[in-house]
Amino acid sequence: MTEDQVVKLAEVAGLTIDPAHMPGVARNLDILLAxxxxxxxxxVGQMVEPAPVYRP
Amino acid sequence: xxxxxxxxxxxxxxxxxxxxxxxxxxxxxxxxxxxxxEMNPRLNCFTDVFVARARxxxxxxxxxxxxxxxPGPLAGIPFGVKDNYDVAGRVTTAGSIINQxxxxxxxxxxLIRRLTRAGAVLLGTQNxxxxxxxxxxxxxxxxxxxxxxxTARSAGGSSGGSxxxxxxxxxxxSLGTDTNGSIRVPASFCGxxxxxxxxxxxxxxxxxxFVHDLDHLGVFARSTAxxxxxxxxxxxxxxxxxxxxxxxxAATLPGLDEPLTxxxxxxxxxxxxxADDQGRDxxxxxxxxxxxxxxxxxxxxxxxRAAAFVLTCASGANxxxxxxxxxxxxxxxxxxxxxxxxALLPANPVLQAQRYRTVFREQALEAFSRFDLLIAPxxxxxxxxxxxxxxxxxxxDVPTRANIGLLTQPLSFIGLPIVAVPIRNGAxxxxxxxxxxxxxxxxxxxxxxxxxxxxxxxxxxxPPC
Numbered sequence: 001m002t003e004d005q006v007v008k009l010a011e012v013a014g015l016t017i018d019p020a021h022m023p024g025v026a027r028n029l030d031i032l033l034a035x036x037x038x039x040x041x042x043x044v045g046q047m048v049e050p051a052p053v054y055r056p
Numbered sequence: 057x058x059x060x061x062x063x064x065x066x067x068x069x070x071x072x073x074x075x076x077x078x079x080x081x082x083x084x085x086x087x088x089x090x091x092x093x094e095m096n097p098r099l100n101c102f103t104d105v106f107v108a109r110a111r112x113x114x115x116x117x118x119x120x121x122x123x124x125x126x127p128g129p130l131a132g133i134p135f136g137v138k139d140n141y142d143v144a145g146r147v148t149t150a151g152s153i154i155n156q157x158x159x160x161x162x163x164x165x166x167l168i169r170r171l172t173r174a175g176a177v178l179l180g181t182q183n184x185x186x187x188x189x190x191x192x193x194x195x196x197x198x199x200x201x202x203x204x205x206x207t208a209r210s211a212g213g214s215s216g217g218s219x220x221x222x223x224x225x226x227x228x229x230s231l232g233t234d235t236n237g238s239i240r241v242p243a244s245f246c247g248x249x250x251x252x253x254x255x256x257x258x259x260x261x262x263x264x265x266f267v268h269d270l271d272h273l274g275v276f277a278r279s280t281a282x283x284x285x286x287x288x289x290x291x292x293x294x295x296x297x298x299x300x301x302x303x304x305x306a307a308t309l310p311g312l313d314e315p316l317t318x319x320x321x322x323x324x325x326x327x328x329x330x331a332d333d334q335g336r337d338x339x340x341x342x343x344x345x346x347x348x349x350x351x352x353x354x355x356x357x358x359x360x361r362a363a364a365f366v367l368t369c370a371s372g373a374n375x376x377x378x379x380x381x382x383x384x385x386x387x388x389x390x391x392x393x394x395x396x397x398x399a400l401l402p403a404n405p406v407l408q409a410q411r412y413r414t415v416f417r418e419q420a421l422e423a424f425s426r427f428d429l430l431i432a433p434x435x436x437x438x439x440x441x442x443x444x445x446x447x448x449x450x451x452x453d454v455p456t457r458a459n460i461g462l463l464t465q466p467l468s469f470i471g472l473p474i475v476a477v478p479i480r481n482g483a484x485x486x487x488x489x490x491x492x493x494x495x496x497x498x499x500x501x502x503x504x505x506x507x508x509x510x511x512x513x514x515x516x517x518x519p520p521c
Contacts, residue, residue: 009400015381017396024393025400031458032369032397036405038362042412050410051269051417 001029067133067228067282068309071175074132077121081114081132085177088134092179092226099202099211101221103139104146105180110134113177128175130289136227138218139181140188141165142262150264151184151214153197154379154386165262166297167231167273167290174289179227183217186388188233188266189372189395190214191241191460192442196388200442203245205484209439212242212460215276219246222276223516229277229286235266236364237434237464239274243476244487245439247516249504251275251283253497255471257303261296267371268299269410270364270468278515280504283475284309287497308498312505318428320346320503323491325353326361327432330450330462334486335433338479342488343431345510346503352423352430360416360466363409367469370406373398390457417470424493429503434476434487436462467491475500477513488513 003022006029010017017025065073073079089107096102120127137143140150142161149155163169168178183201185193193201193216201216203209204224211220215232219242222230232239234252243250252274265271275290277283288309293302322328322343328336354360373380373395376387380399384392423430436449436459446453449462467474467489473496476487490507492500507513 006400010396013399015396015399018384021384021389021393021396024389025396028369028394028397029400032366032394032401035362035365036401036408039359039366039405039408039412042356042359042363042408042415044408044411044415048411048414050407051413 001026066279067130067285071129071131071133074117075121075127081117081177082111084132085110085114085134085179088179088226095224095226098207099204099220099224100199101182101201101217101224101226102136102180103183103198106178110177110179117175128173130171131175133176134179134227135171135176135229136179136182136218136221137168137231138215138233139184140233140264141168141231143181148264150188151186151195151198154383166259166294170290182221182230185214186391188214188235188238189391190457191237192457193217194442203439205247208441210245210442212245214238216242219243219248219276222278223248229275229282232274232276233263234272234274234468235270236368236468237461239276240434240464240474240476240487240489241460243276244434247478247480247485248276248278249280249283249478249515250476251287252468252474254473254495256299256301258290259294259297259300261294265375267368269367269371272468280501280508281312284312284501306498308501311498312502314502316346316503316506320348320429320431321350321352321427322348323354323430323432324351325355326357327463330436331433332437334438334482337481338486338488339431339433341479341512342507345507345512352426354419354423356416356419357466359412360469361462363412364465364469366405367409369394369398370401413470420470420472429499430491432489432491433463434489435460438482438484438486473497473500475504477504477507478515479512480514
């Protein structure tokens with residue numbers, strides 16, 4: 001994730017990120033997107049309901 | 057000192073001594089004030105100590121005893137709480153400076169009120185990672201908490217102050233919170249017993265949230281009996297927590313001595329591959345002592361961990377969005393950068409994480425059709441050094457802070473009840489997770505007690521000086 005991309009995403013989200021914070025944010029967004037990619041491999045059928053208030 | 061000797065005998069024996077008038081509650085808290093004054097500057101467990109309140113409550117317990125009245129099952133037992141529990145009249149910082157702008161809490165958290173009614177005496181609040189987002193309690197505002205077993209090492213997090221205080225003998229038990237492993241990780245690093253009950257078992261009323269969907273409250277103690285005694289005093293629903301189930305309470309302490317007769321399985325795959333030799337050995341020791349009958353993998357564990365990771369970051373960002381927009385500079389840098397990243401995440405993976413919970417829950421329930429209890433190491437390694445940048449996991453050096461929860465996150469993601477038990481099979485202890493089916497905290501506690509009786513699990517011998 002480039003810092004330019006982070007700036008654009010932040011604008012869409014309504015956030016202004018201090019340039020000093022940018023490297024850490026970009027690094028963490030990369031980590032987060034890597035985890036999202038792992039999750040994307042999960043087999044979740046269209047009929048599976050979410051569990052926003054989870055009960056085990 | 058008599059007070060310290062009796063306190064180390066365990067919660068039940070100490071409370072009995074207080075109820076029988078063999079020791080005063082006031083002398084117990086006074087002895088701990090001395091100990092805290094001596095050790096807290098080195099360990100940084102407590103963020104606040106309530107001297108006047110604790111003296112007042114302890115004196116009230118002693119008055120009840122003198123009057124021949126019952127002060128409760130936890131009479132005079134000193135305890136602490138993580139700094140995200142409300143204490144009446146005090147601002148709940150949750151390890152942040154941002155929360156200092158909040159008004160003081162109007163009343164104690166629900167669990168503190170229950171413990172006070174049971175006779176326990178609150179000593180103070182304890183250090184944590186900012187907003188509970190971390191596994192090492194290296195807090196940029198309030199400093200790091202040091203592991204009492206080796207002060208160069210992390211006490212774990214995010215409930216690190218609560219664990220270190222119990223391990224150091226600064227209180228008899230502590231309340232913590234566990235969203236992704238924040239009770240089980242510090243229990244592993246500090247050599248303690250830790251209970252993370254089923255999601256929805258204990259009301260979170262009066263605690264500062266981190267991830268509403270994943271937040272659990274729980275207990276640190278030096279023995280299984282202590283865990284059970286405290287857990288029995290705090291069970292029960294509360295209308296202040298919408299996710300808290302309204303279930304009847306069921307005392308676990310009386311059944312602790314019953315041997316576990318169910319089928320026990322060791323988790324393989326993710327939980328074996330990402331553990332180190334010490335963790336694998338600890339799980340094997342626990343399995344052997346509990347008569348393990350097989351092994352089983354949860355094939356979706358990697359995705360479950362990823363889902364917990366995504367959900368945590370995005371939910372935390374949502375919770376703190378206003379502060380991220382207006383006061384980003386006031387966050388701990390480690391928290392801020394992760395939360396800002398979470399605020400930029402598209403909706404799709406967050407919704408996928410919520411739906412994957414249902415899938416992974418089915419996997420776990422299938423495993424519980426074959427086994428009554430599952431075992432896995434709690435952490436990929438024993439306590440790392442404070443500031444240590446990487447740990448070794450699966451043959452690779454990976455960032456410490458992001459990876460300490462690899463073995464705890466998939467399990468709290470689906471809200472299973474777990475007792476972390478300390479195994480002393482290395483220079484530093486490591487914990488094993490005893491994982492029970494939903495709502496069966498009693499099974500995990502019985503297994504923990506059995507491991508203690510067998511000498512496999514052992515809490516602190518005596519608090520280090």
